[in-house]
Amino acid sequence: MTSEPLINADRLWTRLMALAEIGATPAGGVNRQALSDGEIAAWRRVIGWAGEAGLTPSTDAAGNLFLTLAGRDRTAPPLLLGSHLDSQPTGGKFDGAAGVMAALEAVVSLAGRGETPVRDIVVVAWMNEEGSRFAPGMMGSEAFTGERGMDAIRAARDADGISVGEALDRLHHAFPGMAHRPLGFAAEAYLELHIEQGPLLEAAGCAIGVVTGIQGKKTFQVVVEGAEGHAGTLAQQERRDALAAFAEVASALHAEIGAVDADIKFTIGRVTVVPNAPSVVPSRVSFSIDLRHPENAVLDAAGARIKALCQEKAPPCSVTVTPLVDAPSNVFDPRLRASIAGAARDQQHSAMAILSAAGHDARHLAKVCPAAMIFIPCRDGASHVEHEWAEPDHVAAGTAVLAQVLRELAFAPAIEV
Amino acid sequence: MTSEPLINADRLWTRLMALAEIGATPAGGVNRQALSDGEIAAWRRVIGWAGEAGLTPSTDAAGNLFLTLAGRDRTAPPLLLGSHLDSQPTGGKFDGAAGVMAALEAVVSLAGRGETPVRDIVVVAWMNEEGSRFAPGMMGSEAFTGERGMDAIRAARDADGISVGEALDRLHHAFPGMAHRPLGFAAEAYLELHIEQGPLLEAAGCAIGVVTGIQGKKTFQVVVEGAEGHAGTLAQQERRDALAAFAEVASALHAEIGAVDADIKFTIGRVTVVPNAPSVVPSRVSFSIDLRHPENAVLDAAGARIKALCQEKAPPCSVTVTPLVDAPSNVFDPRLRASIAGAARDQQHSAMAILSAAGHDARHLAKVCPAAMIFIPCRDGASHVEHEWAEPDHVAAGTAVLAQVLRELAFAPAIEV
Known part of the structure; x- marks a missing residue:
């Protein structure tokens, strides 16, 4: 383990709160629907922070946002980590956003140390995880992994009759110079941090959940x-x-x-x-x-x-x-789970194995590459509510664990699958 | 039994169909809400027919319509018979209207014979039996029998926020010259004809139901x-x-x-x-x-x-x-039920005792005077639907039975209670 801090916890929290201003509701929550003006504004802010650290933005036909830190071997499958920026209509500041900002902070910190990883590292914000504006959710990760075709995805409409296709074209139009990647690419591994959305970590007094799988x-x-x-x-x-x-x-x-x-x-x-x-x-x-x-x-x-x-x-x-x-249920990669547990142990964070009761984009990624998730506690187990809350210390702890696992992977040879 | 016909069946049917034109729906039903323009128009038509036969209209604070044939002793408690003119929103031509028109036909026929009854005979159309515009229903008969006070009744509002009080004032304003009776008066007896709203008479092949009570x-x-x-x-x-x-x-x-x-x-x-x-x-x-x-x-x-x-x-x-x-259940007056059964037998109409499963204004009248009901079959037992239907022969049979019972009471000494 490195002796210098793996992340800048203050920067992370400040940025997470700044992101929550976009789509803020009067009751302290967030309403940031997929492909809305709010999500476009969130993209601009996140792309700005990524750009300061030398990460390059790109997108794909499904409206996923990628922020790439170049590695030594640009042809090797990259490490992928992230979550989503959209929210429920009366959602909170953490569901999705915490995972994107944790990933960005881990990569920015790594880049700031001046070390060049052996492979590209890509922060991702998946399109429409929540499924509240356009049903069903997880469109971006399903398109990326080939689970669902783009024709079906583009045809879905919101309550106002606007199709995903129209909203996607509008999104891409808002970022005219951005590079487009082909839909779906081989990844070395996928990591996602998320609030638990349940009461178990809080009840056990654990800062880190090593997610075993999604039921x-x-x-x-x-x-x-x-x-x-x-x-x-x-x-x-x-x-x-x-x-x-x-x-x-x-x-x-x-x-x-x-x-x-x-x-x-x-x-x-x-x-x-x-x-x-x-x-x-x-x-x-x-x-x-x-x-x-x-x-x-x-x-x-x-x-x-x-x-x-x-x-x-x-x-x-x-x-x-x-x-x-x-x-069906899935089981996350045992080696990645062991890395997460080891990082938590190194950093002296209490950790426990936990099953995810809710669905996540990682469910789909786990079909195409080694994948794992880190959970952090949320107050009273509440999510999809405006008073959803995660403690700054827990956000920092989860992000530091993510950063350590990322660092191990970024300089290691390819995972044998 | 008289050898001349007790009623004019053609006139009865023609008038019943003419009444059904007021509030007629495209699918052949009737939408005539309590205290609406449709009910006011129905009042005008019924008052006109009653007036041709010498009956005098009056009303009361509850918006009940009374049509009186004067008897020899104007101070004796009158005979009361009728039903209601309001309908469900997708109601039919018979529920309520058949009972008012049967009562009017029975009295008009009696008056046309030039005989003067010993006591007044009053045809009544009770206000808001259905309870679909203003809930709950049976307001007119409940006010008449003292079951509910006028303040509570006037305070009820429809979906547009119009109160019963406002609608009642509007009704009375539409008939400026009409006499107002005090609310509630002693009656010698109450009779009501109604479609069965169930399948039993039709299944048994009976034209007349002698209603034992209301469950x-x-x-x-x-x-x-x-x-x-x-x-x-x-x-x-x-x-x-x-x-x-x-x-x-x-x-x-x-x-x-x-x-x-x-x-x-x-x-x-x-x-x-x-x-x-x-x-x-x-x-x-x-x-x-x-x-x-x-x-x-x-x-x-x-x-x-x-x-x-x-x-x-x-x-x-x-x-x-x-x-x-x-x-609670009520039991209708045994002597009136015997008179109805006897009249059906005299006229060679098949009859059976039947319990009313639905509520009627007669439920309330039975608390203040001897009361009874005559049921006639309705097709498939259907009511509160636009295709609600009663055969002309059944309407005529029920009305002739009503007319015979009325004639017996109209010239008889007072019922001993």
């Missing part, structure tokens, strides 16, 4: 169809009451799927009843299912059981179960 | 309170999931309350989930309960059990059960 997620849309009737006249035994059937289905799902094991997460979060009038027997109930588990075998079995249970409990109503998201 | 009804608003959480991070055993608790409560209520006996009607018709987002554990579910039964003892016991079951099944969430409507 798998399946979502479904279920529709129970019955028949409408007058609440005062239709005999109980003649009814095909969609709400009564839904209650049976939901009760059975919570009891069985919710009790698979201690790691399962089962949620019915959205319910729509038709016609939803007090004196009318409901004809239709549609509802969402969100199912998560770190082990894919358990997730798959639970997912299959959901459909069977719905069909078992819905009669005399009919039921249709439509799968939407099907994202 | 009791209780409604409740239930709120289940839990705690919001992230669907991906909050452990299942840590959750206070309001939707999971609702499913337990609703499932238990349907299973137990819905199976009390063959006459119970139990409906959860409206459900509101907060925040109702797929990836958020719901913090709050509020829902409506509509409970009906012809026997008050059963209704009361089931109502009490609802609260206990909610409290038993909701934990770890909390629950509050707020009673709203509490309308």
